Amino acid sequence: MPIDVHFLARLFPALLEGAEVTVELAVLTMAICVVWGLVVALGQATRGPLGWAAGAYIQIVRNTPLLIQMYIVYFGLSLVGVPLSGFASGLLALCLQNGGYVAEIYRGGLQSVSARQYEAGRALGMRRWTLYRSVILPQVIARVIPPLANQGISITKDTSQVAAIAVMEIMKVAQVWVESSANTYDVFLAVGLIYLVLTSVISVGARVAERQLAFVS
Amino acid sequence: MNAESSLATDVTSPRPMLDMSGIVKRFGANEVLRGVSLQVARGETVVVIGPSGSGKTTLLRCVNLLEDYQQGTVAVDGEPVGYVMDRGGQRQRMAEREIAAAREKIGIVFQSYNLFPHMTVLQNIVAAPIRVRGIPRPKAEQRARDLLAMVGLSEKADAYPARLSGGQQQRVAIARALAMDPKIMLFDEVTSALDPELVGEVLAAMQQLARDGMTMIVVTHEMSFARDVADRVVFMDGGVIVEQGAPEEMFASPRTDRVRQFLKRYNDRYRI
Amino acid sequence: MKTFAPLLHSYWYLFRGAGMTVLMATTAVVPATLLGALLALAQIFGSRATRSAIVGYIFIIRGIPLLVLLTFVYYLLPLTGVDLPPFWGVVLVLACYYAAFMSEAFRAGILSLPQAQWDAAKSLGMSRRLMLRIVIFPQALRLAAPPFINLCINLIKATSLVSIVGLWELTMASREVVERTLAPFQIFLAAAAMYFCICYALALYGKYLERRVLVGH
Numbered sequence: 021m022p023i024d025v026h027f028l029a030r031l032f033p034a035l036l037e038g039a040e041v042t043v044e045l046a047v048l049t050m051a052i053c054v055v056w057g058l059v060v061a062l063g064q065a066t067r068g069p070l071g072w073a074a075g076a077y078i079q080i081v082r083n084t085p086l087l088i089q090m091y092i093v094y095f096g097l098s099l100v101g102v103p104l105s106g107f108a109s110g111l112l113a114l115c116l117q118n119g120g121y122v123a124e125i126y127r128g129g130l131q132s133v134s135a136r137q138y139e140a141g142r143a144l145g146m147r148r149w150t151l152y153r154s155v156i157l158p159q160v161i162a163r164v165i166p167p168l169a170n171q172g173i174s175i176t177k178d179t180s181q182v183a184a185i186a187v188m189e190i191m192k193v194a195q196v197w198v199e200s201s202a203n204t205y206d207v208f209l210a211v212g213l214i215y216l217v218l219t220s221v222i223s224v225g226a227r228v229a230e231r232q233l234a235f236v237s
Numbered sequence: 238m239n240a241e242s243s244l245a246t247d248v249t250s251p252r253p254m255l256d257m258s259g260i261v262k263r264f265g266a267n268e269v270l271r272g273v274s275l276q277v278a279r280g281e282t283v284v285v286i287g288p289s290g291s292g293k294t295t296l297l298r299c300v301n302l303l304e305d306y307q308q309g310t311v312a313v314d315g316e317p318v319g320y321v322m323d324r325g326g327q328r329q330r331m332a333e334r335e336i337a338a339a340r341e342k343i344g345i346v347f348q349s350y351n352l353f354p355h356m357t358v359l360q361n362i363v364a365a366p367i368r369v370r371g372i373p374r375p376k377a378e379q380r381a382r383d384l385l386a387m388v389g390l391s392e393k394a395d396a397y398p399a400r401l402s403g404g405q406q407q408r409v410a411i412a413r414a415l416a417m418d419p420k421i422m423l424f425d426e427v428t429s430a431l432d433p434e435l436v437g438e439v440l441a442a443m444q445q446l447a448r449d450g451m452t453m454i455v456v457t458h459e460m461s462f463a464r465d466v467a468d469r470v471v472f473m474d475g476g477v478i479v480e481q482g483a484p485e486e487m488f489a490s491p492r493t494d495r496v497r498q499f500l501k502r503y504n505d506r507y508r509i
Numbered sequence: 510m511k512t513f514a515p516l517l518h519s520y521w522y523l524f525r526g527a528g529m530t531v532l533m534a535t536t537a538v539v540p541a542t543l544l545g546a547l548l549a550l551a552q553i554f555g556s557r558a559t560r561s562a563i564v565g566y567i568f569i570i571r572g573i574p575l576l577v578l579l580t581f582v583y584y585l586l587p588l589t590g591v592d593l594p595p596f597w598g599v600v601l602v603l604a605c606y607y608a609a610f611m612s613e614a615f616r617a618g619i620l621s622l623p624q625a626q627w628d629a630a631k632s633l634g635m636s637r638r639l640m641l642r643i644v645i646f647p648q649a650l651r652l653a654a655p656p657f658i659n660l661c662i663n664l665i666k667a668t669s670l671v672s673i674v675g676l677w678e679l680t681m682a683s684r685e686v687v688e689r690t691l692a693p694f695q696i697f698l699a700a701a702a703m704y705f706c707i708c709y710a711l712a713l714y715g716k717y718l719e720r721r722v723l724v725g726h
Contacts, residue, residue: 095694095697212569
């Protein structure tokens with residue numbers, strides 16, 4: 021199958037415009053989830069109704085499809101008087117779903133620090149905040165970076181689903197171009213390449229960060 | 238208080254450095270400490286021996302409240318740790334802030350070293366002095382280097398724990414505890430996890446410390462250390478202190494059958 | 510907020526959609542598992558060329574959204590003249606996609622066994638085949654079971670994407686009902702509840718497996 025260079029020259033600028041929306045969505049989702057996930061994880065660590073609610077939240081978002089969550093937010097909220105744009109609905113649904121996953125990552129990181137580390141800190145007279153800041157969190161951060169990077173890749177790929185609520189990111193742009201031309205192969209090759217570049221950037225970035233923070237040889 | 242004074246022996250004061258009285262500790266229905274009282278004088282080295290499960294490690298962990306206990310009190314240098322008696326004779330738990338402050342005075346070295354893996358040797362030692370006691374970094378680092386020299390690890394200051402042998406890690410752990418200028422040092426089977434050829438270097442550092450006048454409680458299976466370094470040997474079994482005395486007396490002529498049997502089993506195994 | 514009356518007339522339709530979702534997911538999970546196992550073994554024991562081919566395959570799959578691949582096949586199938594029903598087309602894509610992730614889970618399970626287990630088996634004079642069969646695989650499968658269950662949950666959720674390329678299952682069914690009844694909130698919530706029941710049941714089973722793994726070690 022020959023590649024039509026002229027077609028690609030017209031296609032790429034359009035796709036890159038879509039990619040900009042994709043990157044915006046992905047970066048915003050990641051930034052919000054890094055904080056929101058921590059809030060949920062800390063909430064889940066408490067006893068009582070808050071811990072129960074955080075646990076229920078995690079189970080619900082992890083066990084229902086992102087697409088359905090997006091439909092509920094996009095179509096459902098507008099009906100009850102809270103109309104959100106496609107972009108805002110997509111962002112909200114992405115954050116809801118991935119916040120649950122990120123919370124689980126933090127929880128795993130906290131659990132992976134041995135109880136002996138807490139003991140050693142307490143024996144040196146450290147109080148809770150000092151203990152967390154200088155002993156526990158640095159170890160947790162080093163351990164959660166690889167799974168967080170995986171989640172970032174997954175978020176970037178998940179943004180393609182907002183095409184279903186008419187947000188003009190790469191996927192939607194691609195659909196428009198495929199329907200209006202016959203160059204299916206070229207369009208999908210280009211789209212695939214752009215996604216591979218975006219996700220690779222995250223992988224490489226995470227590997228650099230991991231090396232910076234590595235302490236166990 | 239300057240750095241050296243805490244190591245010096247103050248024989249003029251009659252008050253014991255550590256005063257534990259009537260400690261009762263239960264895990265559920267299982268009573269592991271059944272009313273243990275122990276006084277340790279200033280500069281004294283007490284070695285605690287006994288079969289496994291006798292409660293000796295638990296007793297040590299009760300001193301700085303890593304293990305909570307149901308009855309009894311602990312005081313270090315006259316200051317209560319963990320619980321105080323109110324006017325009505327009821328035990329009241331101290332606030333977390335006060336407990337943390339009390340722990341500063343008590344150094345502990347664990348069987349499994351428990352160094353912080355994300356910090357270098359030097360950072361491990363200065364972390365608590367800087368962040369807990371507010372000592373300026375240059376002063377804390379100078380003190381840390383002195384302590385590293387004392388345990389013979391000056392050249393490892395910038396290494397990460399994972400790069401060190403078990404014996405080296407354990408000596409760093411000793412230096413880390415000493416950096417808080419504790420009034421008393423607790424050693425919890427610190428050589429049990431080490432390869433035999435590394436045990437000597439750690440015991441040598443502890444012996445030096447005892448000679449310098451540190452008040453120490455050492456839980457160990459190293460009978461030669463008990464014989465050579467201890468001022469007093471305490472034998473525990475079944476959650477109580479069965480017998481205590483000077484090491485030469487206890488090893489030569491134990492007063493109770495249980496100690497005799499324990500030492501016989503030990504001698505049969507190690508042929509010393 | 511309207512009542513849940515629209516639901517009473519359409520719940521049977523949604524149930525049938527859920528049945529289709531389960532059918533599609535189970536049909537895809539079998540080849541995904543087999544291919545995943547094959548890829549994991551080939552990556553551990555295969556030649557250098559095989560290994561790099563598999564690494565490349567996993568890199569591409571991990572970096573491109575499933576929706577892109579599904580859409581690609583949707584547009585491509587008619588062009589190639591291959592007479593494959595759309596159902597089997599999406600099952601094929603789901604299987605190839607999840608095989609990559611499953612191979613990573615299986616490989617991690619095998620590689621996380623301590624070297625001592627291999628040494629012990631070798632020292633008993635076992636052939637490689639025997640050693641894998643009675644020493645390595647039984648342990649590796651137990652380690653890989655929890656992540657495998659998570660991937661199955663993800664696969665079930667991912668079947669919702671086929672509605673975007675026009676296939677009928679639970680998400681498509683709920684969209685049809687919404688168009689008829691104009692009650693998106695109730696209907697999509699009901700669909701979400703059905704997904705939740707299916708996925709959470711699996712998640713509970715996964716937790717049970719995980720506990721058994723932990724007890725074994």
